[in-house]
Amino acid sequence: MRRDPDPAGLLRGRIAIAALISAVGFSVVAARLVDVMVFGAAPLRTAAVVASHARRADLLDRNGTLIARDLPVSDLYAMPAAFTDAARAAHQLAAVTGADEQRLKTAFQPRKGYILVQRGLSPDERETVMKLGLPGLDFISGYKRVYPGGRILSHAIGQVDTDDNGVSGLELGLEDRLRSQSAPLTLSLDTRVQYVLEHEAGEAMRAFHAKATGGIVMNVRTGEIWALASLPDYEPNLHRLQPGDSTRNRMTQDVYELGSIFKIFAFTEAVQENTIRLDEPFSVVSPYRLGHYLIHDFERLGPVLAAEMVFAKSSNIGTAQIELRSGPQKQKPFLRKLGLLQPLKTELPEMASPLYPRHWETVEAATIAYGHGISVNPLNFAAAAAAVVNGGTLVRPTFLRHPEEQHGERVISEQTSRTMRQLLRLVVTAGTGTKADVPGYDVGGKTGTAEKAEHGSYAHHLLISSFCGVFPIDDPQFLVFLMLDEPHGNRESGGFATGGETAAPAVGRIIARIAPLLGVQTKVAANP
Amino acid sequence: MIRILSFTLVLVTGVVCLGVYRIAEEARITAAELRETRAAIVQENQSLAVLGAEWARVTQPARIQALAERYLNLNDRPAAELASVSQLPPKFLPQPEDAIRNANAVVPPPGQRPLPGVAHGALPGQAAAPVQTPLHTGT
Incomplete structure (x- = not known):
């Protein structure tokens, strides 16, 4: 027999269920409130910090001047089927975006899908396109690397491709760092010094109708490259070359027989090995016979020159004799120790390896002493020359800001470095480099004039002319x-x-212009 | 009693529902404002980035040089004529008050040139100070 349920008990049961449901509901609400108010508070506070979505970090020069930055741009696509008058739309879009009107007219066929109108539109250009009121347009947002300086620093900084990947220069060499960090990357380069270097190099190139030119300004103690120029250059913002442009960085990508400027190393070796006295006379009667070869000087320098004047007047004959006192057995390891026989390692990926003879005998030693028979890139040369004048320690050239002095491997003694500084000063006061002197600064340096090889022999009319200056010579800071x-x-x-x-x-002109920028003080004469 | 409790619970539930709805709505509005603010910040950051690039472009040394040559009547000075303040000789040396009170001036007789290296107006009881070598700015 079925028993009727107790109405009061049933009601209590229902109330209990309702109360339980309510309690659970309130508990969920309370828990959510606690979650939002207590645990969810921290993320809300930080939400206002909006990270930049640029794909590559900014590049700054050593003074904080912007060199390269990703800026927001849009790629514009059009659906031709949406246009009522495709020719008119092509004309309007070409006028606003700079796209080729003929290309657009050809591409705007009703049956075609989306057509790329123009890449890299700035926000202003995008706004102008929007105001045209054309249907069927679509923007895809992205970033474009811009170089506010244009051509300046183009070879050192390099370029990115249309997908913002580094393809040359520091953009390629520092790819990983630029991708991984959001903070700007500060380089050792100085835009002001770079401008002066490029300006003077360009003026010299025009004045002497040279095919190309290039220059380097380097701190001989920290190894920082303050400026690196190679002309002709190119406009990195265009992604295409204009007539006469060149993407070749002649300071690192090319190797040259640098000629007499290499005598710096022959004399450094001789002073270090103590094979000469600076006042020791050497016969410089031309030509000097060495086996089957004849060595000449550029001009007749007299029958006899003191060793120091052999350097100052840049006598090939005297230098060959001095080098032969050490011989190839000592010359090759010495040049290797200076880093002239190995490819240089810097942040720049484009670095040519030195070229030197496989069989390094007496004749090769003599010619290498005056800079023929060995080819190095100019940055490699500058690094070795810096070691000669900075007190005798190797420095590794760097394009990253690194104001601390490098204490690399000692390659020559401080005394040898001091003697070489005296010799370099002699070149400017009484030798071939007098035109590099700058009143107020004690400039030292060495000239170089090399004949270029053409069709298996040296061409007298094709020269590589160079000068390596160091200042102030009593305590060198810059090369x-x-x-x-x-x-x-x-x-x-x-x-x-x-x-x-x-x-x-x-x-000389470069030093006169950049020395005040570099903070190098003039020598105030004690007695006018 | 149970009716009052039930009524109260229903009432509270209704109030809570209204409260939750209001909070939800405020949260939705706040979230929308937050989105807008974030978008505005992104927009401002992008504007700043563009302006920074534009500033870097207009302050390029080549452009400044061209403008300076066009609008400023400045000449290039030899580097030897440039000096920092630290290189300048002191304008005067601080002296004790008594020495300044008793200072006099020795005027050389007419036609007699001052001795080199001897300062005029030497203070009583003090040796004449050597003449400060002027800053040589020529070449």
Whole structure:
């Protein structure tokens, strides 16, 4: 027999269920409130910090001046089927975006899908396109790398491709760092010094109708590259070359026989090995016979020159004799120790390896002493020259800001470095580099004039003229190197195209302009 | 009693529902404002980035040089004529008050040139100070 349920008990049961449901509901609400108010508070506070979505970090020069930055841009696509008058739309879009009107007219066929109108529109250009009121347009947002300086620093900084991947220069060499960090990357380069270097190098190139030119400004103690120029250059914002442009960085990608400027290392070796006295006389009667070969000087320098004047007047004959006292057995390890026989390692990926003879005998030792028979890139040369003048320690050139002095491997003694500084100063006061002197600064340096190899022999009319200046010579801080490829003499140079007549005056002007920027103080004469 | 409790619970539930709805609505509005603010911040950051790039472009040394040559009547000075303040000789040396009170001036007789290296107006009881070598700014 079925028993009727107790109505009161049933009601209590229902109330209990309702109360339980309510309690659970309130508990969920309470828990959510606690979650939002207590645990969810921190993320809300930080939500206002909106991260930049740029794909590559900014590049700054050593003073904080912007060199490269990703800016928001849009790629514009159009659906031709949506246009009522495709020709008119093509005309309007071409006028606003700079796209080729004929290409658009050809591409705007009703049956075609989306057509790329123009890449990299700025926000202003995008706004102008929107105001046209055309249907069927679509924007895809992205970023474009811009270089506010344009051509300046183009070779050192390099470029990115249309997908913002580094393809050359520091953009490629620092790819991982630029991708992984959001903070700007500060380089050792100085835009002001770079401008002066490029300006003077360009003026010299035009004055002497040279094929190309290039220069380096380097701190000889920290290894920082303050400026690196290579002309002709290119406009990195365009992604295409204009007539006469070149993407070739001649300071690192090319190797040259640098000529007499290499005598720095022959004399450094001789002073270090103590094989000469600076006042020791050497016969410089031309030509000097070495086996089947004849060595000449650029001009007749007299029957006898003291060793120091062999350097100052840049005698090939005297230098060959001095080098042969050490011989190839000592010369090759010495140049290797200076880093001249190995490819240089810097942040720049484009770095040519030195070229030198496989069989390094007496004749090769003599020619290498005056810079023929060995080819290095100019940055490699500058790094070795810095070690000669900075007290004798190797420095690794760097494009990243690194104001601390490097204490690399000691390659020569401090005394040898001091003697070489005296010799470099002698070149400027009484030798071939007098046109590089700058009143107020004690400039030291060495000229170089190398004949280029053509069809298996040296061409007398095709020269590589260069000058390597160091200042202030009693406590060197900066090295300025300038090279002209195939310069031609003019009236100002007396028709000569040598390093002393072409590159040296340009280096003098560069030093006069950049020394105040670099904080190098003038020498105030004690007794006027 | 149970009726009052039930009524109260229903009432409270209704109030809570209204409260939750209001909070939800405020949260939705706040979230929308937050989205807008975030978008505005992104927009401002992008504007700043563009302006920074534009500033870097207009302050390029080549442009400044061209403008300076066009509008400023400035000449290039030799580097030897440039000096920092730290290189300048002191304008005067601080002296004790008594020495300043008793200072006099020694005027050389007419036609007699001052001795080199001897300062005029030497203070009583003090050796004449050597003449400060002027800053040589020529070449």
